[in-house]
Amino acid sequence: MLLSVGDDAGQILVRAGLFYTGIIAGCSCADDPGPVEEQNEYCEISVTIGKHSGKASLTLIR
Incomplete structure (x- = not known):
């Protein structure tokens, strides 16, 4: 998402906001497979x- 241009x-x-899907995985231990869960995330960048x-x-930026 374009936030500003100068x-x-x-x-x-350029300042932009990025939406993306991150993954929070389990500990990957043999006895704890832990489900992989997607989580919507957002950050802002300066280009x-x-x-x-x-x-x-x-x-x-954040």
Whole structure:
């Protein structure tokens, strides 16, 4: 989900929210198979893209 977009002289700045499904597994012990459960999760990232090089860097915000 796009949260914001901006730019300055040399780079494009994007802030985005990502929704994904994580897995919480059991301890994987022989006597405790533990069910694999999916869990909906969310994080926010900052993407910086160089205007001249096209090089991108990502930073986890939360």
